[in-house]
Amino acid sequence: MGLDLKPLITSTPIKLAELSGKVVAIDAFNTIYQFLSTIRGPTGELLMNGRGEVTSHLSGLFYRNVNLLAENIKPVYVFDGKMHALKAQEIERRSKLKQEAVAQYNHALEEGRMEDAVKYGKRTSVLTDSMVEESKMLLAALGIPYVQAPADGEAAAAHLTKTGVAYASASQDYDSILFGARRLVRNLAASGRRKVPGKNTYIDVEPEIIEHDNVLKETGLTHEQLVDVGILIGTDFNPGGFPGIGPKTAIKLIKENGRLENVEKVKSQLAEVPYQEIRDIFLKPEVPKSDGVSFGEVSREKILDFLCVQKSFSTDRVAGMLDKLQKAQESRSQSLEKWFG
DNA sequence: CTGGGGCA
DNA sequence: TGCCCCAGG
Numbered sequence: 001m002g003l004d005l006k007p008l009i010t011s012t013p014i015k016l017a018e019l020s021g022k023v024v025a026i027d028a029f030n031t032i033y034q035f036l037s038t039i040r041g042p043t044g045e046l047l048m049n050g051r052g053e054v055t056s057h058l059s060g061l062f063y064r065n066v067n068l069l070a071e072n073i074k075p076v077y078v079f080d081g082k083m084h085a086l087k088a089q090e091i092e093r094r095s096k097l098k099q100e101a102v103a104q105y106n107h108a109l110e111e112g113r114m115e116d117a118v119k120y121g122k123r124t125s126v127l128t129d130s131m132v133e134e135s136k137m138l139l140a141a142l143g144i145p146y147v148q149a150p151a152d153g154e155a156a157a158a159h160l161t162k163t164g165v166a167y168a169s170a171s172q173d174y175d176s177i178l179f180g181a182r183r184l185v186r187n188l189a190a191s192g193r194r195k196v197p198g199k200n201t202y203i204d205v206e207p208e209i210i211e212h213d214n215v216l217k218e219t220g221l222t223h224e225q226l227v228d229v230g231i232l233i234g235t236d237f238n239p240g241g242f243p244g245i246g247p248k249t250a251i252k253l254i255k256e257n258g259r260l261e262n263v264e265k266v267k268s269q270l271a272e273v274p275y276q277e278i279r280d281i282f283l284k285p286e287v288p289k290s291d292g293v294s295f296g297e298v299s300r301e302k303i304l305d306f307l308c309v310q311k312s313f314s315t316d317r318v319a320g321m322l323d324k325l326q327k328a329q330e331s332r333s334q335s336l337e338k339w340f341g
Numbered sequence: 342c343t344g345g346g347g348c349a
Numbered sequence: 350t351g352c353c354c355c356a357g358g
Binding site: 034035038039040056059060063064067189190191317320321 | 342343344345
């Protein structure tokens with residue numbers, strides 16, 4: 001599950017409006033996966049149309065992106081490419097957790113424990129090829145560009161921030177920082193309130209931004225050293241990291257010893273970890289060949305056909321959202337005309 | 342996750 | 350208004 005840099009990093013709350021006019025590179029799998037986990041019915045089931053086709057991902061993508069576009073934020077979606085062989089172990093671990101969750105979900109359903117069903121249902125999400133295709137179709141209809149990453153999507157998103165194509169990378173995971181993203185935006189969403197997993201309580205979750213330069217300044221580490229800290233804590237490429245070493249210890253060890261090879265405490269275990277290869281994944285990532293992205297117009301026709309005709313979304317709702325977006329865009333171009341005539 | 346309806 | 354809660358597909 002990504003890597004836990006949170007204790008080492010200070011983030012700054014940011015208003016959505018502060019991202020107006022800026023391009024934000026969004027990890028598509030990360031985002032769609034969250035929609036599949038969160039957007040569910042009262043018994044923890046995915047949203048589906050009459051033909052049993054899953055629509056949770058489309059619902060999330062539609063509402064989220066209309067809100068971003070209405071704020072004049074320019075999203076670029078980055079889709080994962082070929083998985084690195086070192087990630088196989090982490091994928092296997094997740095798949096086992098999913099299998100367990102499916103069993104617990106069915107069990108909870110049988111016993112009528114709906115709160116548990118919802119809880120376990122969230123953990124069973126599987127992202128299919130057709131969901132990816134449908135997501136791309138919807139993005140195209142919204143005029144939103146997407147990039148196919150050769151390898152890790154986070155790496156490609158980070159690259160877009162390095163080349164200046166994007167202002168920031170948006171993801172819930174901290175991997176972007178290790179991949180060298182200039183800025184990472186977390187909680188990029190419209191609504192400020194989120195329901196806490198178990199209870200009936202709500203917490204305020206606002207968008208926050210993490211600057212790569214600040215992370216280095218505050219920790220006093222180089223990018224290379226930060227990657228070593230990540231390897232000690234554990235990344236997707238060495239899940240779990242080194243036993244007994246958490247964020248605090250990891251940063252202390254690297255500050256004192258400069259680099260992984262010099263840390264006496266882990267020397268005996270180092271031979272079993274392909275740390276040089278993992279460093280290269282983060283420091284010399286495979287990136288997309290072409291950098292250009294171009295934004296298109298919102299196609300009301302295509303969206304209504306895809307979501308309402310094909311996927312049984314409510315025409316009133318979808319059209320209403322599109323009206324709202326159009327008004328936001330019109331009022332912006334009118335206020336520009338005031339200045340530039 | 343999000344919009345919208347019901348309600349203080 | 351603002352908050353809570355539920356349906357959406």
